[in-house]
Amino acid sequence: GKTTLLTNLNNKFSTTPNDFEVVIWALVSKDYDVEKIQDRIGENVGYSDGSWKNKSADQKAIDIYGILSNKRFVVLLDDLWQRVDLNQEICGEMGARRKIKVECLEPETAWELFQDKVGDETLNSHPDIPNLAKQVAERCGGLPLALITIGRAMACKTTLEEWNYAIEMLKRCALPKMKNEVFPLLKFSYDNLPNATMKCCFLYCCLYPEDYCIPKKRLVEYWFCEGLLDKFDRINEAQMQGGDIISSLLNACLLERDGENYVKMHDVIRDMALWITRKFEATEDTFFVKAGAQLSQEPYVKAW
Structure with a gap:
């Protein structure tokens, strides 16, 4: 859900009046490369020719600073994998006027998303399925990607046995020995592929x-x-x-x-x-x- 939220912010900055003269979107990715990010920022401030891209990282930094130092700008970094200090004191030192912590979905919102992916036809196929479906949704822990992928995996499951089996499989994902709680949840969708x-x-x-x-x-x-x-x-x-x-x-x-x-x-x-x-x-x-x-x-x- 973070990329979706950031996309909405970018669209809002692009279409409505705001305090920023320059709005920059940069995709970071796991294989962190400073020069690639510099190139993406450069494209937003007029540096896009081949000669500029051949400059060193230090030269690019000087050029970018020269353009942005006198402007109000916002940089939106998507798909950031390196750890970021989220301490509220750091936010204060940066002059943040409002601090918003992105949480997992609330139970009601998570249930609505899960229902949408499963579909009414499946949920109404047996009177006991909605209750079982809520248990499956709860096992997703409010994670949008898990709710979406598992919801789609359950979209054709119309028997109580299938839903009870799903609950049992997702319970196993929560065992302490699982180092990454997200991958076992998502693997449920992989396991449900037909062949x-x-x-x-x-x-x-x-x-x-x-x-x-x-x-x-x-x-x-x-x-x-x-x-x-x-x-x-x-x-x-x-x-x-x-x-x-x-x-x-x-x-x-x-x-x-x-x-x-x-x-x-x-x-x-x-x-x-x-x-x-x-x-x-x-x-x-x-x-x-x-x-x-x-x-x-x-x-x-x-x-x-």
Whole structure:
């Protein structure tokens, strides 16, 4: 929900009068790179030519300071992974006039979001399901991404047995031995994918870099070439299966639409997929991943 909130702020600053002369949006990502952030800031203040991008980080900092030092500006940093000091004293030292702590969703709001993703048809399929659905929603701990993905996973579950099973599985996610409470919750949606082919195709998507716009057509071709799809005599049959898998992953909220021809993987979903491949999927389709290495060919055997 943080990116959605930040997007709304950015849109408001862009469309309504405010105290800022310059509004800058910069995507940070986990692989923190100061110069990439400088380039994004530079694009917002008129530095976008190739010669400026070739300058050193120190030179860019001087140029940016020269432009912004005499202006009122706001910088919106999205997808920030490094720790930020949230102590209220720090906020005071920075001159913050109003401090807002972004909390998880309140129970009522979380329930509304979960209902929306599950759908009325499923919730009304049995008189006892709404009560069980509330228990599932509570297990999501007010986390929007968990509510959305688990809600979509339960959208076709119309029996009490399925809902009770979901509650039991989510209870196991809360065991103290689980170091990351989010990934086990999200893994529930992965576990509910209907077959091994779809699961493997989903995990394959985590090989793309973070925040990457994945061409749907190219993705299906890669699945086919890697042998992840069923065996077909004609390529168009494989393309149809690949398209169906993409639609299913979109409906499960494990992929996101990015225009008509592209999809994206939410950064937390991607990290969950990497976590699954590392912890659970010891199969012949194991992946080799090294973020930021920009591999163009496989390394020598000794480097694996």
